[in-house]
Each structure stands twice: as structure tokens, then as C-alpha cells.
Amino acid sequence: xxxxEARGLRKAFGKTVALDGVNVxxxxxxxxxLIGPNGAGKTTALNAILGLTPYQGELRVxxxxxxSERDRLMLDVCFIADVAVLPxxxxxxxxxxxxxxxxxxxxxxxxxxxLEKTDIRRAxxxxxxxxxxxxxxxxxxxxxxxxRLLVLDEPTLGLDILYRKQFYDSLLNDYYDRSRTxxxxxxxxxxxxxxxxxxxxxxxxxxxLDCSMEEFEARYVEVTVHPQQVAAARALKPIHExxxxxxxxxxxxxxxxxxxxxxxxxxxxxxxxxxxxALGDVRTPSIADLFVAMLGNTQGNKPVDNSGQAQGMPK
Amino acid sequence: xxxxxxxxxxxxxxxQAVAPAVMPETRPLYWSIRRELWENRSIYMAPLAxxxxxxxGFLISLFWVPRxxxxxxAHHEMPPVNVLAMPYSHAAMLxxxxxxxxxxxxxxxALHSERRDRSILFWKSLPVSDFATVLSKASIPLVVLPLLxxxxxxxxxxxxxxxxxxxxxxxxxxxxxxxxxxxxEMELVTLYGTAVxxxxxxPIYCWFLLVSGWARRATSLxxxxxxxxxxxxxxxxxxxxxxxxxxxxxxFGFAAGAFDLKDKNGLPIDxxxxxxxxxxxxxxxxxxxxxxxxxxxxxFLAAAVRMRRYQGPL
Numbered sequence: 001x002x003x004x005e006a007r008g009l010r011k012a013f014g015k016t017v018a019l020d021g022v023n024v025x026x027x028x029x030x031x032x033x034l035i036g037p038n039g040a041g042k043t044t045a046l047n048a049i050l051g052l053t054p055y056q057g058e059l060r061v062x063x064x065x066x067x068s069e070r071d072r073l074m075l076d077v078c079f080i081a082d083v084a085v086l087p088x089x090x091x092x093x094x095x096x097x098x099x100x101x102x103x104x105x106x107x108x109x110x111x112x113x114x115l116e117k118t119d120i121r122r123a124x125x126x127x128x129x130x131x132x133x134x135x136x137x138x139x140x141x142x143x144x145x146x147x148r149l150l151v152l153d154e155p156t157l158g159l160d161i162l163y164r165k166q167f168y169d170s171l172l173n174d175y176y177d178r179s180r181t182x183x184x185x186x187x188x189x190x191x192x193x194x195x196x197x198x199x200x201x202x203x204x205x206x207x208x209l210d211c212s213m214e215e216f217e218a219r220y221v222e223v224t225v226h227p228q229q230v231a232a233a234r235a236l237k238p239i240h241e242x243x244x245x246x247x248x249x250x251x252x253x254x255x256x257x258x259x260x261x262x263x264x265x266x267x268x269x270x271x272x273x274x275x276x277x278a279l280g281d282v283r284t285p286s287i288a289d290l291f292v293a294m295l296g297n298t299q300g301n302k303p304v305d306n307s308g309q310a311q312g313m314p315k
Numbered sequence: 316x317x318x319x320x321x322x323x324x325x326x327x328x329x330x331q332a333v334a335p336a337v338m339p340e341t342r343p344l345y346w347s348i349r350r351e352l353w354e355n356r357s358i359y360m361a362p363l364a365x366x367x368x369x370x371x372g373f374l375i376s377l378f379w380v381p382r383x384x385x386x387x388x389a390h391h392e393m394p395p396v397n398v399l400a401m402p403y404s405h406a407a408m409l410x411x412x413x414x415x416x417x418x419x420x421x422x423x424x425a426l427h428s429e430r431r432d433r434s435i436l437f438w439k440s441l442p443v444s445d446f447a448t449v450l451s452k453a454s455i456p457l458v459v460l461p462l463l464x465x466x467x468x469x470x471x472x473x474x475x476x477x478x479x480x481x482x483x484x485x486x487x488x489x490x491x492x493x494x495x496x497x498x499x500e501m502e503l504v505t506l507y508g509t510a511v512x513x514x515x516x517x518p519i520y521c522w523f524l525l526v527s528g529w530a531r532r533a534t535s536l537x538x539x540x541x542x543x544x545x546x547x548x549x550x551x552x553x554x555x556x557x558x559x560x561x562x563x564x565x566x567f568g569f570a571a572g573a574f575d576l577k578d579k580n581g582l583p584i585d586x587x588x589x590x591x592x593x594x595x596x597x598x599x600x601x602x603x604x605x606x607x608x609x610x611x612x613x614x615f616l617a618a619a620v621r622m623r624r625y626q627g628p629l
Contacts, residue, residue, distance in 0.1 A: 053627075074440060077440075085434055098350055101343075101345070101346030101349070102441050102442065104442075
């Protein structure tokens, strides 16, 4: 069974379309990064998945309709919205008591174990904790719940690099077990490049990229081109070009590895790995680089579709 | 307490096939009510603090009692029961008034504060239905506060009785003359009174809850001004005041509904001591005003539950 399955998911606030016919299928056991610019529809999509907002279209999460079955869905789903949602008046011990009281799948000993590794005292009020400690507490609560889907919406917003690293480390080492599913949105994409199994870009309410990280690595290459070969490289139609310290760095969308097809060169914009390897130093681009390449030039008022990618044109 | 819950299978595959977790429906409700008491400590702190202050004041007044009783004794051999009951019934009325104020302020904020501080996102991430949440919040003014009022009043009056007896014995006046009201009878009337008040005012609290879940700001204005505005419009337009008297009846109508305000001689009773014979539970329970009010309370609560489904942080 798919963990999340959406068909034609649509949501509009007045005239603003937040989700414009989104189709998603996410299997269980994946770690999906949902990346998009501000106002792209990320939080709306997560809210729909969590049963926090009504929507049009079809959506099943773990086989349930989130809007009509939120409380039952939350037995199997956890989420961390951002660092500011734990009630500030509450004591740490009360938070443990309450979650233990209402959640049948909460393992209090496990949560206490996670808290042992931090400086958080049970008697502290949440308002007395630092931002990083609140996140640690929330993560301890959530990781002690035996859930099947964990949704993280900007979980590390405003945290320093140490807390961020620790956050994803504990998530991978102490929580993720290949049967649980995690969906995460963040602007700090470099933090999660090595965490994800799947990647999705969303822009203007539409999914513009949906691939596994294996596909991502096989398909996109970044080449620091030798100066004398810039013209040749540009002829292969890179999807993006930038200059760093006087050298051109070009990003190519390679065709998926397949049997050599003599005619394909003519029809496709895509090039193959040997061709680009001859042009300079080849490496896998960062998610941020691909994000800028695909969406960087649509941030103005006028969308310009020169990315070479099947991009949703606004109506 | 959680040993059973901790026995959830640890294996990841076990979690795939795990049956819907069993938990009594009332457990989230119970913990949600406890949560409300954690968050709003004024629910019990305010009446307790007022009770403590009252005991202190009463203690000081006791040192004047021998003299005042001496003065009284010259005129009446036996002080009437309503005079004896006066400090005790004032204590009960004071606690009821505080509970009323606490209940009003609580209800006006209950569904607003969780949106204001964004914690609604945390509450909604847990398997607690909107129904259980709203019900737990409604039970504070409708169940918890009346029970607290009764308990604190009984405790307060017993402490007063003990202090009174101690002072009389120590001052050597003895307790030969009647010095205490029939406290047990008074407690029964207090219990009846708190229950009547909660039932009669239920639609008001539920209306406040609904407004607190709906208004983005100024919940108290939204709660009070529209009914007043409609009543004023009715008066200006038609020179009638049906709505006005309806509102007035909702605030104070419980007294005439639940008590016989005249005794068997046709004389008005003294509110400081209401004998059991003056209670009219049958009439109260069969009055349409009570049941119409409760129907409205249920409608407001249902609307608040529905509203909370759509609401997020402000």
C-alpha cells in the first residue's frame, strides 16, 4: 500500500491557487524531501496530508482520508510543524505525561532515554528552553511514538548547524528503520541531501520534479568546464550555467542510462555522461544547484520556461 | 502506569500489521481536562486564594463577636438563623461569584489561546478528536468549576465553624447559646445551587467557547456586543424588549425557576438562609427555559467542534 497517494489534489485560497492538481504516490519506507520556494504550496500540501485543511481531489494517507479521519490518522502519523508549536506554558514532565496519556503508541521510557542525552530538565517550562532544546524535546516525543509516517515542516528553522546536524543524525540513527516513511520540507536543502531517498520540487502549486535520489544522481551532472571547451559544452544545451571564480559551471540533464540508440541524439536535448566527462570535471550537483537551475528563473513575475524540463506552465 | 502501553511490539514489521491501538474513548478526555488545569491554574487558585483571604477576615471578625453578641443578646435571646448563617452564606456566594468570573474568562479564551500561541498544531498532531478537545474545555465551567465551588465552599465553611467554636470556647463564653447555622442543610442547598447555576448558564459558557474558537481577536467584545446590539435594535425598531428580557432571564432567571422565593406564609425568603423546603427541583427540571437553554448549549458546542476542524494558528 502506498503511504501517500494523491490524485488531482487542488486547493485554492480565494483566487490564489496553492495546489494545482498535484499527483503524488509515495511508498512506505521512503524519506522524501519536498522542496520549493516560499509560497509554492509545500505547507498547504503537508496540511492536506495531515488533515488540517480541506481540499479538492483524491488523497489517501495510509489508506485513510485525512480530513475526515484526522484523529484516527494521528495514531499512525506524527508531525513537527516548526520549532514554535510546543505550548510554552507546559513543563517538560507534563508534555511527557500528556502524550503518554493520549497516545497509545507512545513509549515513555524511550522518550526519557532521548532526553537523557540532552540538557533538558523535566521540571523546566518549555518557555525556559532554548530553540534548539525545544526541537530536541519535540523530536524526543515524536521519535518515541511508533508511527508509520513522520511529517516535518521546516523542523530545523532557526537552529544552528550543530543542532541541525544532530537532528538529522538522530532521525536516521534512532528512528528511521526502512519501514517508516518521512516527509520533510526545508530551505536548508544541503542538510538533507544525504538523508533523502526521494526528491520532489514543487512550484506554483505543481510538482515540477519527482525522482528518487538514485535517479537524481544518474540524471543530473554538473561540469566545471575547461575554458577552451565552453562553446562546445554550451552546444550540448545545459539546463543552467553559472560562473564561479571565472570558470563556467554547467548543469546537464543526462538521458537515463539505456541501450545506445543512434537516433536519440537527434530527437533529445539530453546528452550522455561520456560526452560531458570530456568537457571538464564532473560531479553530482547539490540539490540546491538543481533547484536554482530549475526554479531560479521563475521567481520573477514572469515565468520563463527555458529549463528544458517539463515544467507546468501557469494557465 | 504505562507498563501496558510500553509493551507495544518493537519490531518495525510488527508496526506494519499492528491492529488499531486500543484505548478507552474517555482517556484523551481525561488527560485533556488535566491539561486544562495545568494551563489554567487560576481555575482552582483564584477560589482558593479568595477563600484564604475570607478565612483571615473572618478570624479577625471573631474577636469582635463576643462584644457584638453581647449587644445583640440584650435585644434578642436567640439570634435568628439567617443572622447566624450570614457569614457562611456570604462565603458561599463569594466563592460562587469567583467561580463565575473564572468560568467566563476561561471560556472566552479557551479556544483562542491555542490558536494564538500556535500550540493548536501540536494538539492536532496527537490522536485527540476535536470533539474530545472541545468537550474537555466545556467541562471546565460546566463540571469542574461547580464541583470545585462546592468542595471549596464546604471546606471553607467547616474551617469557619471550627474557628468560631474555638474562639467561643477560649473566650469562655461557651456554646450554650445557638452560635452556628444548620451547616449540613446549607451544604445541600449549596450543592443544589451550584448545579442549578451550571445548568442554567450552560448556553452562555458554550456561546463564549464558540466565540473564542471563531473570533480572531477581541473575543469578549464579539461575545457580548452582538446580542446587546440585536436587543438594542429590537428596542429602537419595535419598542419591544423580548430579546432583552430573554437575556436577563438567562442571567438571573435560575433563582425564580429553581427556588420558591416565598415561604408558606407568603413572605419573601432571606437569601442568607434558604431552607431545604424552598428548593423546587421538580419545577426547575420541568421548565422549558432549562431545556431550551441546554439545546442551545449543545448547538453552540457542535458548532465549536466543527469550527476547530477548520482552524489553524492565527
